[in-house]
Amino acid sequence: MGIYASYYAVSEKQANDYQSWLASDDKDIQQKAFDELFSLRDDEEYDKNHYFDLDKMWDGLHFLLTGCASYDDDESIKTPVQNVLYDGFFGKECLHSDGLHFNDNNRVTDIVKALENINIDELLDNVDFEKFSEADLYPDIWEYDDEYDEICDELRNYFEEFKIFYQNVLNNGKSVFIFIG
Numbered sequence: 001m002g003i004y005a006s007y008y009a010v011s012e013k014q015a016n017d018y019q020s021w022l023a024s025d026d027k028d029i030q031q032k033a034f035d036e037l038f039s040l041r042d043d044e045e046y047d048k049n050h051y052f053d054l055d056k057m058w059d060g061l062h063f064l065l066t067g068c069a070s071y072d073d074d075e076s077i078k079t080p081v082q083n084v085l086y087d088g089f090f091g092k093e094c095l096h097s098d099g100l101h102f103n104d105n106n107r108v109t110d111i112v113k114a115l116e117n118i119n120i121d122e123l124l125d126n127v128d129f130e131k132f133s134e135a136d137l138y139p140d141i142w143e144y145d146d147e148y149d150e151i152c153d154e155l156r157n158y159f160e161e162f163k164i165f166y167q168n169v170l171n172n173g174k175s176v177f178i179f180i181g
Helices: 012-023 027-044 058-066 081-088 105-116 120-125 129-134 145-171
Strands: 005-010 053-054 092-097 100-103 175-180
Touching: 005 012, 005 027, 005 145, 012 027, 012 081, 012 092, 012 100, 012 175, 027 053, 027 058, 027 092, 027 100, 053 145, 053 175, 058 081, 058 120, 058 129, 058 145, 081 100, 081 105, 081 175, 100 105, 105 145, 105 175, 145 175
Parallel strands: none
Antiparallel strands: 005 053, 005 175, 092 100, 100 175
16 A cells, blocks of 8 residues: 555636535534545546546655655745746645645646746756755655666656646546545
C-alpha cells in the first residue's frame, strides 16, 4: 500500500454539495462527501477525462516540474508559476484534514497555462535523480540507476496525462477535487 494522488473533475453543483457536506459537524455527512467522490472513479460514465490518478509518482513529478519538494508549502519562497503548479498537484484550498483539497475553475485556468509552458523533454534531459533522493521524495525509487529510463518514461507519460486531464477539466468548465492518501 502506498500514498496515491487522485484527481476528480466535478461540476459546480457537485463541488457545492461536497463542500457543504464537508463543512458539516456531522461525521456521517462528511463521510458522505468522501463516499460520493470516491464512487465517481467506479462510474462507467466517469472516464479518465473526469478522473485521473498519478499513482505514486505525484511527489516526483511535482519536484521535476517545480524544483520544490511537496513539503515546501510556503508560498513566499516560490515563484508564481511554482505556486500555481503546487496547487495543481495539491490544491489551492484544503477542505478536509484527511487529505481532500480543491481547485476551482479559475485556478484550473492558471494551472493549464502553467502546464502548457513546460517542456517535459528538456526537464527529463537534465534531470538529476540524486536531488530527488536528497529531497527525500516519495516513493524511494530515485537511486536506482538501472531504472533511469523507465522512471523518465513514467514521469513523461504521467505529465502528458496530467496535462490532458486539466485541459479537459477546463474545457468542460469543471473544478477539481484532489485526494492524497
